[in-house]
Amino acid sequence: MFKAFRSAAVIAAIVGAGSPAFAFEPHQPACIAPSGAGGGWDFTCRQTGKVLQDLGLIDGTMQVTNLEGGGGGVAFAEVVTKRNNENDLIVAASSATTTRLAQGAYPRNTMDQVRWVGTIGADYGVIGVSASSDIDSLQALIEKVKEDPRAIAFAGGSAVGGWDHLKVLLTARAAGVDDVKQIKYVAFSGGGEAMTQLLAGSVQAFTGDISEAQGFVESGDLKVLAVLAPERLPGKAADFPTAEEQGIDAIGANWRGFYAPGGMSDEAYDYWVTSIQKMYENDEWKKVMETNGLAPLDLSGAAFQDFVFQNVQEIQDLSKEIGILK
Amino acid sequence: MDTLIALAGGFAVALTWQNLFFALIGSALGTMMGALPGLGPANGVAILIPLAFSLGLGPVPALILLTSVYYGCMYGGRISSILLNIPGDEPAMMTCLDGYPMARNGRAGEALSLSGYASFFGSFFATIGLAILAPQLVRIALLFGPAEYFALFALAFATLGGISSTNQAKAAFAAFLGLMLAMVGVDTQTGTPRLTMGEIHLYDGIDFLVVIVGLFALSEVLIFIEERHGGASAQQAPAIGRIVPSWSLVRHCMPAMTRSTVLGFLAGVLPGAGASLGSFIAYAVEKKVSDRDGTFGKGDPRGVAAPEAGNNAAAGGALVPMLALGVPGSGTTAVLLAVLLAMNITPGPLLFTNNPDVVWGLIAALLIGNVMLLIMNIPMVSLFARVLLLPSRFLMPVVAMISFVGVYGISGSNFDMMMMVLFGVLGWALRKLDVPLVPVVLGVLLGNEMEVNLRRAMTISDGDWSVLLASPLAIGLWSIAIAGFVLPIFTGAMVKRRMKATAVAESAIAEMDRGD
Amino acid sequence: MSDRIFGGLGLLFSIFYIWQASLVEDSFMTDAVGPRTFPYILGAGLAIASLIIILRPDAGAHWPAGRQLFELAMAVAVMGIYAWFLPAVGFVIATTLASAYLTWRLGTKPATAVLFGIGSAAGIYVVFKLALGLSLATGPLGI
Numbered sequence: 001m002f003k004a005f006r007s008a009a010v011i012a013a014i015v016g017a018g019s020p021a022f023a024f025e026p027h028q029p030a031c032i033a034p035s036g037a038g039g040g041w042d043f044t045c046r047q048t049g050k051v052l053q054d055l056g057l058i059d060g061t062m063q064v065t066n067l068e069g070g071g072g073g074v075a076f077a078e079v080v081t082k083r084n085n086e087n088d089l090i091v092a093a094s095s096a097t098t099t100r101l102a103q104g105a106y107p108r109n110t111m112d113q114v115r116w117v118g119t120i121g122a123d124y125g126v127i128g129v130s131a132s133s134d135i136d137s138l139q140a141l142i143e144k145v146k147e148d149p150r151a152i153a154f155a156g157g158s159a160v161g162g163w164d165h166l167k168v169l170l171t172a173r174a175a176g177v178d179d180v181k182q183i184k185y186v187a188f189s190g191g192g193e194a195m196t197q198l199l200a201g202s203v204q205a206f207t208g209d210i211s212e213a214q215g216f217v218e219s220g221d222l223k224v225l226a227v228l229a230p231e232r233l234p235g236k237a238a239d240f241p242t243a244e245e246q247g248i249d250a251i252g253a254n255w256r257g258f259y260a261p262g263g264m265s266d267e268a269y270d271y272w273v274t275s276i277q278k279m280y281e282n283d284e285w286k287k288v289m290e291t292n293g294l295a296p297l298d299l300s301g302a303a304f305q306d307f308v309f310q311n312v313q314e315i316q317d318l319s320k321e322i323g324i325l326k
Numbered sequence: 327m328d329t330l331i332a333l334a335g336g337f338a339v340a341l342t343w344q345n346l347f348f349a350l351i352g353s354a355l356g357t358m359m360g361a362l363p364g365l366g367p368a369n370g371v372a373i374l375i376p377l378a379f380s381l382g383l384g385p386v387p388a389l390i391l392l393t394s395v396y397y398g399c400m401y402g403g404r405i406s407s408i409l410l411n412i413p414g415d416e417p418a419m420m421t422c423l424d425g426y427p428m429a430r431n432g433r434a435g436e437a438l439s440l441s442g443y444a445s446f447f448g449s450f451f452a453t454i455g456l457a458i459l460a461p462q463l464v465r466i467a468l469l470f471g472p473a474e475y476f477a478l479f480a481l482a483f484a485t486l487g488g489i490s491s492t493n494q495a496k497a498a499f500a501a502f503l504g505l506m507l508a509m510v511g512v513d514t515q516t517g518t519p520r521l522t523m524g525e526i527h528l529y530d531g532i533d534f535l536v537v538i539v540g541l542f543a544l545s546e547v548l549i550f551i552e553e554r555h556g557g558a559s560a561q562q563a564p565a566i567g568r569i570v571p572s573w574s575l576v577r578h579c580m581p582a583m584t585r586s587t588v589l590g591f592l593a594g595v596l597p598g599a600g601a602s603l604g605s606f607i608a609y610a611v612e613k614k615v616s617d618r619d620g621t622f623g624k625g626d627p628r629g630v631a632a633p634e635a636g637n638n639a640a641a642g643g644a645l646v647p648m649l650a651l652g653v654p655g656s657g658t659t660a661v662l663l664a665v666l667l668a669m670n671i672t673p674g675p676l677l678f679t680n681n682p683d684v685v686w687g688l689i690a691a692l693l694i695g696n697v698m699l700l701i702m703n704i705p706m707v708s709l710f711a712r713v714l715l716l717p718s719r720f721l722m723p724v725v726a727m728i729s730f731v732g733v734y735g736i737s738g739s740n741f742d743m744m745m746m747v748l749f750g751v752l753g754w755a756l757r758k759l760d761v762p763l764v765p766v767v768l769g770v771l772l773g774n775e776m777e778v779n780l781r782r783a784m785t786i787s788d789g790d791w792s793v794l795l796a797s798p799l800a801i802g803l804w805s806i807a808i809a810g811f812v813l814p815i816f817t818g819a820m821v822k823r824r825m826k827a828t829a830v831a832e833s834a835i836a837e838m839d840r841g842d
Numbered sequence: 843m844s845d846r847i848f849g850g851l852g853l854l855f856s857i858f859y860i861w862q863a864s865l866v867e868d869s870f871m872t873d874a875v876g877p878r879t880f881p882y883i884l885g886a887g888l889a890i891a892s893l894i895i896i897l898r899p900d901a902g903a904h905w906p907a908g909r910q911l912f913e914l915a916m917a918v919a920v921m922g923i924y925a926w927f928l929p930a931v932g933f934v935i936a937t938t939l940a941s942a943y944l945t946w947r948l949g950t951k952p953a954t955a956v957l958f959g960i961g962s963a964a965g966i967y968v969v970f971k972l973a974l975g976l977s978l979a980t981g982p983l984g985i
Contacts, residue, residue, distance in 0.1 A: 065977045067738040070526040107526055153786050161517035186782050187514045192653035202471040215652060215674030373974050495894035502888040506859055513877045520866045520877055552906050554948055555913045719948035723941045724962050731966055735976030743925030751918055758903045759848050777880040781873050789874030
């Protein structure tokens with residue numbers, strides 16, 4: 001029990017250390033989680049709020065509001081139409097947000113209607129098979145798919161056209177599969193369920209994020225064929241080969257971060273960018289990242305704007321190519 | 327023996343004053359949130375997460391707090407089911423069927439205590455089952471592929487007939503309506519929106535919370551308003567009755583509790599089935615096994631004990647796949663899973679070997695929380711039951727407002743509230759027409775999983791329908807489903823004849839219970 | 843008679859539903875079953891259940907009329923207005939008004955109803971907002 005109190009004391013020490021001065025300070029900092037209480041975006045808001053408060057970057061607590069609906073579309077529309085000029089507000093976002101923006105799943109909304117603040121980490125994609133499978137490399141898997149696309153069923157935690165699915169398509173396209181539409185993908189409600197069905201032998205391959213896969217690799221149930229990161233990851237995941245090493249140029253990062261209303265003042269935008277940046281650099285956040293299986297991805301301000309723009313372009317191109325978008 | 331030593335170690339971790347205090351707080355809050363329509367276990371746990379974090383709790387006390395909220399909700403849901411005919415959360419839906427009639431018959435106190443005992447019985451043995459069998463039980467979850475899940479859901483709907491209505495066509499109507507509502511939203515297997523009529527608020531589908539609160543709580547308010555202005559004599563507040571059920575009544579319900587605990591626990595172990603299916607199957611089976619005189623649905627105590635033991639056992643069972651596979655079987659376990667991850671504990675195949683202190687601490691915590699809930703709930707029965715003495719003209723507006731707050735507080739969407747009003751009107755109309763509401767909610771809860779598993783199975787088999795009967799387990803489930811659907815058609819006439827004797831039998835049972 | 847009308851409405855709804863389901867577009871990838879099959883089956887099932895209800899109706903239900911119907915409609919309207927305007931007006935004000943109206947129409951003296959409306963709004967606010975920390979609608983007055 002004392003551990004808890006000790007870490008509280010450490011936090012208190014950090015809080016006392018620095019009190020930064022900004023041209024802008026939020027009066028009532030608020031974060032919209034476009035999911036219900038307990039969803040992924042909800043966690044992004046709450047954990048960020050907690051660390052920002054611990055570090056003294058905001059006064060008082062971050063007010064977290066849940067605004068569920070349309071896979072984030074309801075919150076996006078609300079921010080654009082009703083809360084466009086608010087300076088105290090940030091909204092949780094992730095690759096799912098840009099995927100849907102790119103595919104036009106938020107009717108009448110586009111990425112340039114809001115200001116993109118920064119990322120707080122990323123979860124890289126993995127492709128794996130059951131440990132007992134005789135497939136040993138990503139190349140071998142892709143060969144099988146090329147021979148008979150119906151022989152391999154990929155299980156993932158997102159809907160068809162969603163991020164887990166796109167990762168497979170991106171990889172297959174980079175590996176020279178002609179008609180990626182033929183690839184068999186079975187959508188489950190969450191990575192855990194997809195993994196269970198892989199273990200149960202219902203499907204042949206798994207596509208998901210590294211945080212979902214790690215435990216099953218350690219238990220000897222899952223064989224990771226490739227991690228879709230630019231280079232090998234630090235820590236326990238260092239053993240997983242990247243796709244690039246195997247001659248397939250595919251990267252899939254599920255980032256987590258924030259956007260802010262489009263009409264936010266420059267001072268306020270700078271404040272949020274700097275605060276998220278400061279939080280990211282802090283050791284306490286590093287711990288949060290580690291416990292949540294988040295890999296480093298540090299983008300903020302203009303760099304993040306560009307990244308989002310590129311991300312949306314890529315997904316749009318791919319979606320057009322395979323026919324999700326007309 | 328190893329298990330006992332490990333469990334003793336767990337108690338050593340869990341039994342501190344601080345942890346007992348958190349178990350107490352969690353139990354009290356959980357019972358309250360369970361009883362409030364709109365707030366269920368998933369939201370209850372999610373709401374308390376920030377508290378656990380901001381107190382800087384370690385894994386064990388945080389888990390104790392959150393799981394006692396979880397178990398507490400399972401206890402609390404029954405209270406509003408029995409007293410108001412409004413399920414406090416979705417697994418408590420089945421408790422309405424006999425709990426509310428019992429309260430109307432002046433046995434509210436007994437119904438509350440009995441369901442408290444049944445809840446304890448169910449969660450206690452489910453927790454024991456979790457402790458002893460978790461690693462082995464995982465194998466059960468791995469037996470279920472998409473085809474088997476589809477058969478399981480088909481079984482649930484096949485046994486639906488006659489559960490809550492005497493008119494089979496109306497029960498079927500209700501089930502189909504629920505399933506149809508579940509189809510609304512983006513189709514996960516193709517990514518296209520279905521039946522949304524272009525309304526973005528419907529892309530995520532219709533939240534079952536909106537359906538259940540609208541159908542049950544708001545329609546209750548509307549029925550009351552209608553009666554009040556209809557000049558119908560204001561319903562007399564029923565007596566609360568005795569608070570402690572007689573020993574012979576508890577004994578009378580013991581077989582029901584035992585059967586339901588086993589069934590509920592197994593339903594809980596299967597991810598995707600969850601507590602609602604647990605309480606439903608427990609009730610359905612109990613009705614098939616025990617309802618010789620047609621007393622179910624009219625205030626049979628076994629109809630209260632069965633679903634309560636079932637849903638609490640399912641709550642324990644749902645922790646099996648969550649801990650051993652990292653697969654959340656329900657919304658609540660999904661939230662708990664997220665909490666564990668945030669505390670650097672990765673549930674999964676290695677949890678039992680890597681973090682035995684956490685697992686056994688948690689199991690000990692569940693047992694502690696459960697005992698605490700029993701101790702807390704039984705003396706408070708007379709307090710809860712006093713709700714019945716409040717004049718409805720004050721009670722009903724509060725019920726309506728809490729329903730709105732519950733839905734708005736979770737989703738933050740006033741579109742959902744508008745939908746809820748619509749479902750309130752629909753629920754009112756269906757009630758007037760004697761169409762049961764339970765199948766509607768069951769359809770909304772299970773519809774997606776049912777369809778999606780059919781389609782997953784077909785995708786994997788490339789369109790070969792024989793995959794649905796490819797395993798012995800699937801064949802077994804289909805056989806039970808068909809038997810469950812066909813038998814009542816033959817026995818239906820017999821049951822109807824017996825029902826005529828109901829009134830006599832019912833009063834005889836009541837006599838027996840009180841005569842102890 | 844009620845059941846016949848009800849069955850008829852059910853039949854119309856199932857036709858509407860099947861029509862809506864037929865409008866579901868195929869996406870770039872379609873599985874063996876497709877997005878329309880299951881809705882078709884359900885629509886057909888509802889239609890069959892409706893037909894049986896039309897052919898073998900139960901005894902008629904008792905429906906409200908006149909004043910009773912008016913009161914019901916008003917209550918539904920108040921709830922609808924409450925749901926619609928809650929985010930704009932704020933939780934405490936909206937809840938006070940709606941709760942007071944319902945309490946009044948259920949047979950409480952107006953003054954008592956207003957007091958009860960304020961009390962219930964404040965009570966729910968304390969429990970949900972202050973104790974449980976849910977975000978309730980914040981109106982212009984900050985409550």
